[in-house]
Amino acid sequence: MKKLFMLLMVVLMVSALAACSEEDKNTENEAEKNDSTETTDGATSEEIENEYYNNVVEILKDEGYEVTNITAGDIDFFTDTKTSFAAEVNGEDMLTLQMFEIDPNSEHLKNAKETGMGQAEYEGEVAEIPVLVVGNYFVFMAEGHPNQPDIYKLLQEKLK
Structure with a gap:
């Protein structure tokens, strides 16, 4: 029973970390898109x-x-x-x-x-x-x- 409980905890932690990692990647991709579209030439x-x-x-x-x-x-x-x-x-x-x-x-x-x-x-x-x-x-x-x-x-x- 202890092994099953430990395995369940490990799976839960891994899935939580994976979900957080995906959110960070999406946030970084959105930031990169915003940076690449914002170009300024300053004054003319x-x-x-x-x-x-x-x-x-x-x-x-x-x-x-x-x-x-x-x-x-x-x-x-x-x-x-x-x-x-x-x-x-x-x-x-x-x-x-x-x-x-x-x-x-x-x-x-x-x-x-x-x-x-x-x-x-x-x-x-x-x-x-x-x-x-x-x-x-x-x-x-x-x-x-x-x-x-x-x-x-x-x-x-x-x-x-």
């Missing part, structure tokens, strides 16, 4: 209020680059930033193109024009980061982006 170039940033997006698109997920950037990243925007170029979501409008009277802008290094602050740490300076704008794109050298060259030529 028409929604960017800064005409200079619109021009940058148009230059890139005219050269055949795919520009998506256009968002407002972090104005607290570089010292003396007035406005900022970020965008994915050719689907590189971890290596976005970021542009920062810097106060034209900033000492940090003058220093960056001479050295190519912009003063950035992140979580209380201050560091010099390599940037492309065009007028009073910093252009930043991580060196790991496959199109970074070409994009920098293009922007230098077109934004003079």
